[in-house]
Amino acid sequence: MKPLLTSLERHFDLLSDERAAIEALREAPLVRVPARQTMLSEGDQQSVVRLLSQGWAYRFKDLPDGRRQIVGLLLPGDFFDLKVRLGDEMDHSVAALTPLAYHAIPPETLDRLSAEHPRIADALARHEHVNGAIHREWLLNLGRRNAFERLAHLFLEVFLRLRAAGLARGGECDCPLTQNDLADATGVTSVHLNRTMQELRREGLVELKSKRLFIRDYDRLAQIAMFNPNYLQLGREARALVR
Template sequence: MDNPLSLRIEAFTRLSREDKAALDRLAARAVREVAPRRDIIREGEPPRAVRLILEGWACRYKTLPDARRQIVSIFLPGDFCDLNVYILKEMDHNIGALTRVRFTEIGRDAMDALTSNYPRVTQALWWHELVSSAVQREWTLNVGQRTAIERIAHLFVELFLRLQTVGLTRRNSCEFPLTQNDIAEATGLTAVHVNRTLQQLRRDGLIMLERKELTIPDLDRLMDVSMFNPNYLHLDREGRYLDAND
């Protein structure tokens, strides 16, 4: 499998062989694995490294004292869990595995060396962080203004497009390990409401969801239903088409 970090970065810029080799070395450092539904790092713990997801799905979440949980981000292969997190004294949120997750931990020295020696990669990492911020804004809009069917349809489209970027879709299908509770926590709905909404999406022929696989028969139609504007993902970045040294 291609390095998901390189695939993700190439959504924003064209990489040279040297750039890709540097990213491969970065992704091979201190690889760790965590079981499904286990925390990778908890709120209050000191963050000593940047974490890069290599395989599996993870999430950023916050909890209330009564254990209610809100998922505020979903991490897919090729995603960093905060590029500059090591400047904080302690975590102000949790990062947990939704599936079995393989990730690498990258220390500050390694990140500084990468950004000092590979300017094209550095530029792409800035875009990565800007897109992460744009996704957060869209999630806020999703929870604040969209209807239940629009929220869930929008989440499905976004995750499908992000998986497509790193080569993890098969035509109009992709792995989809989220439970109804996960979807509820990511969209601000109850699990019962999510169940009813999924049934409606199925009845309308907008999705097929079974055995942890999502199929979207007509992506444009689902985008229309959710009022999805892909501009916040910035997948048509001009820089990705620029020539790089071979």
């Protein structure tokens, strides 16, 4: 529960009983999934709230001809869908990017948690608001930024999200995304993605090596991507997180 707690505490000083209530979510069954397995398909009905504990996942949509668009990344501390209700159908699919584990939480458990701890309900609402803001930023990324700017923006977002959850240090973090994944997330071909990645390296901005992302020049990268971290709601530690 540490990534979730770290993210929530960017905005709220949780009391000991509130922290304990969130920690109790770890009692929900832990489900392990191998890398590259599709866990949820479009049209599936959900019965539990999934809280990612370890590993990465991604949301995607497929076209009938096989083309895929990654429409979101799920990192430790993220909920697959916080507002699951009986009969809800998936409007997209979710696959494991790496081997992962998630807690399968009954919706009524979260309903009870929110009713008993209103400040936790507020914190979770803020958490979901950030997810919506990330989705809107991805739309802007695909619609208006060029490939170089898109990739730079994606790397900065991943880095800051992980650092905000306590999962990155200095200017580096895990990044198991392959070039095909990055192409599917930025809406370009693999060939174009490869050229763009090489250009980022030549400019001394970013390096992706052994599934690690190294941000070599944050300020220049942010300028190129026209990156404004406000949508991530980094809270009181924003300045520390972006340097």
